[in-house]
Amino acid sequence: MSATHKITNNQQEAIMKSLNTNHTMSRLAVVLLALLTLLISGCGAGGGYGSSGTTSYTYSISGMISGGATDNSGVTVTLTGGTAATPVITAAGGAYSFTGLANGSYTVTPTRTSYTFTPSSAPVTVYGGNMSTNFAESP
Secondary structure, eight states: OOOOOOOOHHHHHHHHHHHHHHHHHHHHHHHHHHHHHHHHHHSSSSSSTTOOSSOOOOEEEEEEEEESSSSOOSOEEEEESSSOOOOEEOOTTOEEEEEEEOSEEEEEEEEOTTOEEESSOEEEEESSSOEEOOEEEEO
16 A cells, blocks of 8 residues: 655645755855864964964065176175074166065174275165165265
8 A cells, every 4th residue: 555645835845945954054064164163273373473383484685786886796785693594696677685584673784895885885774575775885
C-alpha cells in the first residue's frame, strides 16, 4: 500500500522560506568566519606595531646632493645610528638612498674631499614611514 502525500501551496511556501533562511544564515556564517579570521590574524599574530609576530616593516632614507660638482656624483653618504648601513656613493644627479631600515634615530652625513655640505649632517627619525633629507654641496 502506498500513501500519497499532497503538499499545499502554503506548506510549500513555508518550506521554501525555511530553506532560503537557512541558506542565507549559512552564507552569513561563512562571511562572519572570514572576518573573524582576518581580525585574529591582524591582532598579535604578525604585522603592526607591538605585535609578537614575525612581520617586520622596513623603511628608507633618501635624498639629493645639489650644487657643487656638475653632476653631484662621487659624494660618500654615511648613515649612523639604528640599523648599520653601508655608505653609499652618489651617482650622476646626486641621489642617494638607504633601504631596509627599521624605526629608529639616524644621522646622515655626506663627505667629499675639498667640499663642504649644508647642513654638514642631518638627524633623521624613522617612525613608520620613508624619510628624505637633502644637502647642498659647495667647493
